[in-house]
Amino acid sequence: MENHEKYLPTLLKNSWLADTTNGYEITQSGMISFLVWKQTVDYHSKVGDTLFSNIRLADDEYEGYLEALIRKGYICKIWKAEVNQEVMVSTKTGMEIFESLNFYLDKKKQRSIKRRQDATRIAKGLMKGIVDITTELSKLSSSPSSKKTKGKKKKNKKSYGSNQDFMRWSKI
Numbered sequence: 001m002e003n004h005e006k007y008l009p010t011l012l013k014n015s016w017l018a019d020t021t022n023g024y025e026i027t028q029s030g031m032i033s034f035l036v037w038k039q040t041v042d043y044h045s046k047v048g049d050t051l052f053s054n055i056r057l058a059d060d061e062y063e064g065y066l067e068a069l070i071r072k073g074y075i076c077k078i079w080k081a082e083v084n085q086e087v088m089v090s091t092k093t094g095m096e097i098f099e100s101l102n103f104y105l106d107k108k109k110q111r112s113i114k115r116r117q118d119a120t121r122i123a124k125g126l127m128k129g130i131v132d133i134t135t136e137l138s139k140l141s142s143s144p145s146s147k148k149t150k151g152k153k154k155k156n157k158k159s160y161g162s163n164q165d166f167m168r169w170s171k172i
Helices: 006-014 030-043 048-053 060-071 092-105 107-142 163-171
Strands: 017-020 023-026 074-081 087-092
Touching: 006 017, 006 092, 023 030, 023 107, 030 087, 030 092, 048 074, 060 074, 074 163, 087 092
Parallel strands: none
Antiparallel strands: 017 023, 074 087
């Protein structure tokens, strides 16, 4: 999923992210919600596994966050016939929201995507410049003022005055 900004308002509204001078940072509530969701649906990510490796929650705190995630529709309970019991899985919305949250946790990935977007923007600017230059060159080469007239050039004759002046000077 590439469009992480789509779920940014939801992450901010749930107070899972905070807009700081250093960019978006995860809050304690966001960290616990992500941990509960991750453990419930068995989701693995490098950043999430590293960040949450030492966090332990009390059972009642875990249950409270789990119930909130179920109420918001990010996790649902389904009956799984293979194991003959009810299991909890992530909804599509829940998966997209928590993948977005995982993206905002991963500063390295954010830098990589920002570099790629900057390079794309620069390449588009260069291509636009090249197109503009070639368009202008083609306009200049096809304009009528730049075409040379074919045929003999007329030589400018110097004017020496009237015919009488010529006659007067030729007698001397």
